[in-house]
Amino acid sequence: MRIRTQFIVAMIMSGLVLLIVAVSVLWTIQQIGRLNMQEEIAISIERGASELSYLSNDYLLFREDQQRTRWETKWSSISRDLAQLKPSSPEQQIIADNIKANHLRLKAVFDNVASASHDTTRTPAAESVQSFTQVSWSRMAVQNQGIAFDALQLSQIIRDRKDQVRHTNNQLMFILLGAFSAYFITNYLIVQRRLLSSIADLQAGTKVIGSGNLDFALEVKRDDEIGELSHAFNQMTADLKGVTASKSELEVEIAEREAAQQALHAEQERLSVTLGSIGDGVIATDVNANVVILNGVAEELTGWTQEEAEGKPLLEVFDIINETTREPAENPVDKALKTGVVVGLANHTALIAKDGTERSIADSCAPIRALDGAIIGVVLVFRDVTEQKQLENERERLHRQVEDELEISNLLLRAADTLAEPIDLNGVLESLADIVLDVTGSRRIGIYLLNKKTYELEAGAARGESILPVGSKFNFKQLAPQFQSVVYDKQSRVIDYESADVAEENRQRAESLNIKVALSVPLIYKGDVLGILALDNPGERQNVTERDIELVEGIAAQAAVAIENARLYEAERRIADTLQEALLTVPEGMNGLGYGYMYRSATEGAKVGGDFYDLFELGGGRVGITLGDVSGKGLQAATLTSVVRSTIRAYALDGHCPSKIIAKANEAVRLASGPASFVTVFFGLLDTATGKLTYCSAGHPPAILHQAAGVELLREHSPIIGAFADMSYTEEETYLQKGDSLVLYTDGVTEARRDEEFYGEERLIDFLTQAQEIPVKEIPQAIYNDIVAYSGGKLLDDIAILAISLAGEPRDRY
Numbered sequence: 030m031r032i033r034t035q036f037i038v039a040m041i042m043s044g045l046v047l048l049i050v051a052v053s054v055l056w057t058i059q060q061i062g063r064l065n066m067q068e069e070i071a072i073s074i075e076r077g078a079s080e081l082s083y084l085s086n087d088y089l090l091f092r093e094d095q096q097r098t099r100w101e102t103k104w105s106s107i108s109r110d111l112a113q114l115k116p117s118s119p120e121q122q123i124i125a126d127n128i129k130a131n132h133l134r135l136k137a138v139f140d141n142v143a144s145a146s147h148d149t150t151r152t153p154a155a156e157s158v159q160s161f162t163q164v165s166w167s168r169m170a171v172q173n174q175g176i177a178f179d180a181l182q183l184s185q186i187i188r189d190r191k192d193q194v195r196h197t198n199n200q201l202m203f204i205l206l207g208a209f210s211a212y213f214i215t216n217y218l219i220v221q222r223r224l225l226s227s228i229a230d231l232q233a234g235t236k237v238i239g240s241g242n243l244d245f246a247l248e249v250k251r252d253d254e255i256g257e258l259s260h261a262f263n264q265m266t267a268d269l270k271g272v273t274a275s276k277s278e279l280e281v282e283i284a285e286r287e288a289a290q291q292a293l294h295a296e297q298e299r300l301s302v303t304l305g306s307i308g309d310g311v312i313a314t315d316v317n318a319n320v321v322i323l324n325g326v327a328e329e330l331t332g333w334t335q336e337e338a339e340g341k342p343l344l345e346v347f348d349i350i351n352e353t354t355r356e357p358a359e360n361p362v363d364k365a366l367k368t369g370v371v372v373g374l375a376n377h378t379a380l381i382a383k384d385g386t387e388r389s390i391a392d393s394c395a396p397i398r399a400l401d402g403a404i405i406g407v408v409l410v411f412r413d414v415t416e417q418k419q420l421e422n423e424r425e426r427l428h429r430q431v432e433d434e435l436e437i438s439n440l441l442l443r444a445a446d447t448l449a450e451p452i453d454l455n456g457v458l459e460s461l462a463d464i465v466l467d468v469t470g471s472r473r474i475g476i477y478l479l480n481k482k483t484y485e486l487e488a489g490a491a492r493g494e495s496i497l498p499v500g501s502k503f504n505f506k507q508l509a510p511q512f513q514s515v516v517y518d519k520q521s522r523v524i525d526y527e528s529a530d531v532a533e534e535n536r537q538r539a540e541s542l543n544i545k546v547a548l549s550v551p552l553i554y555k556g557d558v559l560g561i562l563a564l565d566n567p568g569e570r571q572n573v574t575e576r577d578i579e580l581v582e583g584i585a586a587q588a589a590v591a592i593e594n595a596r597l598y599e600a601e602r603r604i605a606d607t608l609q610e611a612l613l614t615v616p617e618g619m620n621g622l623g624y625g626y627m628y629r630s631a632t633e634g635a636k637v638g639g640d641f642y643d644l645f646e647l648g649g650g651r652v653g654i655t656l657g658d659v660s661g662k663g664l665q666a667a668t669l670t671s672v673v674r675s676t677i678r679a680y681a682l683d684g685h686c687p688s689k690i691i692a693k694a695n696e697a698v699r700l701a702s703g704p705a706s707f708v709t710v711f712f713g714l715l716d717t718a719t720g721k722l723t724y725c726s727a728g729h730p731p732a733i734l735h736q737a738a739g740v741e742l743l744r745e746h747s748p749i750i751g752a753f754a755d756m757s758y759t760e761e762e763t764y765l766q767k768g769d770s771l772v773l774y775t776d777g778v779t780e781a782r783r784d785e786e787f788y789g790e791e792r793l794i795d796f797l798t799q800a801q802e803i804p805v806k807e808i809p810q811a812i813y814n815d816i817v818a819y820s821g822g823k824l825l826d827d828i829a830i831l832a833i834s835l836a837g838e839p840r841d842r843y
Contacts, residue, residue: 135176310331330390510532669698
C-alpha cells in the first residue's frame with residue numbers, strides 16, 4: 030500500500046472516530062437537555078401543587094373572588110405544564126396520567142366548593158359551614174398531595190434516566206478511543222519498519238552513484254513513493270551519463286538565448302501597452318526612487334510626460350500633501366523600499382499636478398523584486414477619488430443630520446419620561462430645569478410662572494447663578510420689551526442684552542446679573558402662556574443654534590402639559606385631602622371606651638385612599654364602630670367614603686340593626702357610583718355597659734377579638750356593598766369583657782408582602798398574642814411598625830387600623 034494511501038486511511042479513521050464521538054456527545058446533550066426540561070416541568074408541577082394547597086386554604090377561609098381567581102390562574106399554569114410533559118417510557122406515562130387525573134379531579138372538587146360557597150339562596154348554619162369547609166379541605170388536600178407525590182416521583186425517574194444516558198455515552202467513547210488507539214499504534218509500527226528499511230537502501234545506493242559509478246542502478250522493490258524515488262534516481266543517473274559538452278550543443282544554447290532576448294523585448298512592448306490601458310495611474314521607479322515609467326493616466330494626473338519625468342526624483346513628479354494640514358505627505362516609495370512591503374497612502378491625501386491642479390487620490394505602493402528576491406524598484410498605483418470624496422462628504426453630512434434629528438427625538442423622549450415622573454408642580458419644575466441644562470449644556474436657567482390676573486412672574490425653579498430666589502415675584506411689564514414679546518408673540522427669542530436694541534436701563538440690569546445672551550422660551554398649553562423659561566451662560570455670549578431652540582421648544586411643550594396636569598392634580602388633592610381628613614376624624618374620647626386608630630397611604634404621591642374608620646355615640650351607652658375599604662383612590666374614593674359613612678351613621682341613629690344598615694348602605698353606594706366601584710366594610714353596635722357587640726362584616730377581613738381565653742376571628746360572610754342590588758346581609762353577636770381588645774383592619778395589613786410571601790392573618794394574630802402589655806391606644810401603631818419592618822417599608826395598599834377595648838379595670842388576661 031502506498032504511503033499516501035496509508036495516510037489517507039489513517040485520517041479517514043480519525044475523522045470517523047471524531048465524528049462518532051461528536052454525534053454521541055450531541056445526542057447526549059440533546060437527550061439531557063430534553064430530560065432537564067421535563068424535570069423542570071415536573072418540579073414546577075410539584076411546586077404548583079403546593080401553592081394550590083395554600084390558595085385552596087386561603088379561599089376556604091375567606092371565600093373571596095380574588096382568592097378564587099388566584100387559585101384558577103395557578104391551576105391553569107399547572108395545566109400548561111402538564112401539556113408540555115413528554116413521557117419517554119411507560120413508567121413515566123403512567124405517572125403523568127395519574128398527575129393529569131388528580132389535576133382534573135382537583136378542579137372538579139374546587140368548582141364544587143366554589144359553587145356551594147356562592148349559593149346565596151340560603152344561609153347555612155355555622156356548624157354546617159365548618160363541616161363543609163373541613164370536608165372540602167380534606168378532598169382538595171388529597172388531590173394536591175397526590176399531584177405533588179407523583180410529580181416528585183416523575184422528577185426522580187427523569188433524573189435516573191439522565192444518569193443512564195451519561196453512563197452509556199461514556200462507555201461508547203471509551204470503546205471508540207481504545208479501538209482507535211490500537212489501530213494507530215499498529216499502523217505506526219508497520220509503516221516505521223517498512224520506511225526505515227527502504228530509506229537505508231536508498232542511502233546506500235546514493236553513495237555508490239555519488240562516487241561516480243553511473244552504471245549502478247537502484248533495485249526498485251516497492252510500488253509506492255519510495256519505489257518512485259528509486260526509479261527517479263535511476264533516471265537521473267541515465268540522464269547524467271548522456272550529457273555531453275559538444276560544440277553543436279553550445280551553438281544551440283546561444284540561439285536559444287537570442288530567442289529569449291527577442292521574447293523579452295516583445296514582452297516589454299506588451300507591458301507598455303498594458304500600462305497604457307490601465308484606468309489607474311502607474312509610476313514605476315528604480316531602487317533610488319527615480320521615475321522609470323509613467324502610463325497615460327499618470328501623465329494626465331501629474332501633468333508630466335514620460336520624457337519629462339523619466340530619471341527625475343519621484344517627489345518632484347508625484348507631489349502629495351495632507352488635505353487637512355496642508356503639510357507634505359509621507360513618501361510611500363521610501364517606505365516601500367525600506368520595509369519591502371505594500372504601503373498605502375494615508376487618508377486625506379491630495380496630488381498637486383504640474384499646473385497646480387489639486388486632486389484627492391488613493392494609492393498603494395509595492396516593491397519590485399528580481400528573481401533572487403532583491404528589491405530593484407517600486408511600482409506606484411494611484412487614482413483620482415475627488416468625486417468619490419465629495420460624495421462621501423455629502424453622505425457624512427446627511428448622516429450627521431439624521432443623527433442630530435435622532436438625538437433630538439431621543440432627548441425629547443427622555444424629557445417626556447423625566448417630566449412624567451413627578452406629579453407635584455415643584456417636582457415638574459425641578460425636573461424641567463435639570464433636563465434643559467442637561468441637553469443644552471447651559472449653566473443657568475430660570476423658570477417663571479405667569480399670573481395673568483396680576484401680570485406677575487413667580488420664580489418656580491432655578492439652576493446656576495441665581496437671578497431671583499425661588500418663590501419671588503416681579504412685575505412682568507417692567508421687563509425688557511424683547512422679553513415681554515416672548516409672551517405676547519408666543520414665540521421663542523434669543524435676546525442679546527449687549528445690542529443697541531436693548532434700552533440702557535435693561536442693559537444695565539442684565540449686566541448686573543451677568544447676562545449677555547439669553548434664550549427665552551414660552552411655556553404654552555392650549556394657546557395660553559403658562560410661563561417662561563430663560564437660560565444662558567453667565568458672563569458669556571452663548572452661541573444659541575437653531576437645534577438648541579428646536580430642542581428646548583420641544584421640551585417646553587411637554588413641560589407645559591406636565592405643569593397644567595400638576596396644577597389640576599394639586600387642586601384635586603387639596604379637596605380630597607380636606608374631605609378625607611374630615612372623614613377620618615373621631616372623637617377625642619368616649620365614656621366607657623378606650624381606642625386607638627391610624628391610617629397610612631401606600632404612597633406619598635397618593636395620600637387620599639379608600640380606607641376609612643368611624644366611631645360615634647348613639648346614646649344609652651351604645652357606640653357605632655365602622656371600618657371599611659373603598660375601591661380606588663383620590664377624590665372619587667373620598668366622595669364614596671363620605672356616602673358610606675353618612676349612610677351608616679344616619680340609619681344607626683334611626684335605630685336600625687347592623688344588617689339592615691349595611692343593606693341600606695349597599696343601595697346608597699349603587700346609586701352614587703358606577704358598576705366598577707365597591708366597598709368592603711365592618712359595622713358593629715357595641716353596648717359599653719354589657720359588652721355585647723352586634724356586627725355585620727360585608728366582604729371585609731375578619732375582625733380579631735383578643736380575649737383571656739385566646740383569639741377569636743369574627744367571621745361573618747355577608748357580600749360586599751355597591752356591586753349588586755337587593756343583596757341579603759346577616760349579622761352576628763359576641764361579647765367583650767373588660768380587658769378584651771377588638772382589632773379591625775383593612776386588607777392592606779394582611780396583604781403586605783416580603784418578596785412573594787404575605788404578612789397574613791397568622792402573623793397578625795401571633796403579633797397580637799405576643800404584644801401583651803401594649804395599651805389599646807398604641808396597638809394600631811405597633812401593628813403598622815411590624816408591617817413596615819416585615820415588608821421593608823414597601824406597602825402595596827393603604828392601611829387603616831382601629832383597636833377598641835371597654836374602659837375600666839382590666840381583668841388578669843394573661
